[in-house]
Amino acid sequence: MSIFNSINISASALTMQRLRMDVVSSNMANAETTRSKMVNGVWQPYRRKMVEISSSDSNNSFSTFFNESIGANSSAGNGVKVTKVSEDQSPFKLVYNPEHPDADNNGYVQMPNVDPLKEMVDLMGATRSYEANVTVLNASKGLLMKALEIGK
Numbered sequence: 001m002s003i004f005n006s007i008n009i010s011a012s013a014l015t016m017q018r019l020r021m022d023v024v025s026s027n028m029a030n031a032e033t034t035r036s037k038m039v040n041g042v043w044q045p046y047r048r049k050m051v052e053i054s055s056s057d058s059n060n061s062f063s064t065f066f067n068e069s070i071g072a073n074s075s076a077g078n079g080v081k082v083t084k085v086s087e088d089q090s091p092f093k094l095v096y097n098p099e100h101p102d103a104d105n106n107g108y109v110q111m112p113n114v115d116p117l118k119e120m121v122d123l124m125g126a127t128r129s130y131e132a133n134v135t136v137l138n139a140s141k142g143l144l145m146k147a148l149e150i151g152k
Contacts, residue, residue: 003144010137012056012079017133019082020051020126024119031114034102043102046112048088056081088113 002008027048030036036046056078090113098107 006140007137009079010133010140012081013133014130014137016051016053016080016082017126017130019085021123021130023049023051023085024123024126027114027119028116028123031112031116031119033112034100034109036112045092045110046114048090048112048114050086050088052083052086053080054083055079 030046033046035043037044092110092113094108095111096107097103097109100109103109
C-alpha cells in the first residue's frame with residue numbers, strides 16, 4: 001500500500017464526480033432540444049445521459065476487500081472509474097403544441113426525457129460527493145505533512 005493511496009483514490013473520485021456534474025449540466029442545457037440527432041431521416045429529441053461507474057479493482061466483492069484489508073499486503077480500494085456514459089431509454093414526453101415546427105399530425109411534440117428535478121438531485125449528490133472527497137484529500141495531505149514534521 002502506497003503512502004499516496006488515499007490521495008489517488010480521492011483524485012479518481014474527484015474526476016468521476018466532475019464528469020457527473022458535466023453530464024448533468026449537458027442534460028439541463030438540452031432539456032428543450034427537440035432536434036438532437038437524425039434517426040432514419042427523422043429528428044429525435046435529446047436523450048438524457050447517465051454516468052455509469054464501477055470500482056477500479058477487477059474483483060470488487062466485499063469479501064475480497066475485507067480479506068485484503070486484514071492482510072499484510074493490503075491493496076484494497078483503488079478508486080473508481082467511469083464505465084460508460086449511456087443514454088436513458090425511457091420514452092420521450094409528449095406535449096400538445098400544434099404551432100411547434102416539430103409537431104406531428106395530431107399536434108404533439110416529442111420532448112426530451114430530461115426531468116429537471118431529477119437532474120438537480122443528481123447535481124446536488126455529485127456536488128456533495130465532490131466536497132467530501134476534497135475534505136478527504138485535504139485530510140490526507142495534512143496527515144502526510146504531519147508525518148514529515150516528525151522527521152525534523
